[in-house]
Amino acid sequence: MKLSWNFPKGFYRDKPFICKDCGAVEIWKAWQQKWWYEQRQGDPDSTAVRCRACRIRERERKTEARHEYFHSETKQHRFL
Ligand SMILES: [Zn+2]
Incomplete structure (x- = not known):
């Protein structure tokens, strides 16, 4: 018997991109x-x-950007 996937919202299939x-x-x-x-x-x-x-690279880039933003914020607050 062939195993079939039963998806509730339609049928997905492998898609090259x-x-x-x-x-x-x-x-x-x-x-x-x-x-x-x-x-x-x-x-x-x-x-x-x-x-x-590239997804992993992109995620690391975003994490890095957030990190820098956080540090620039705390640096500013130090002088308040
Ligand atoms: Zn790529």
Whole structure:
């Protein structure tokens, strides 16, 4: 018997896409789409744009930016 996935909001399937940062071809897996739309309540029009490596890099960049912002804030407050 073939194992079939029964998704409540339609059927997801593996979807290839090209990373907008490095141009690598990545597969957006069906289970990742399900997770994104149903668990994370992602925008139904949104889709994967970055490969795994670039996503990690982007996340680190954002974390770094927040870190710097925090430190510039505390530096200002020290003089108040
Ligand atoms: Zn990439």
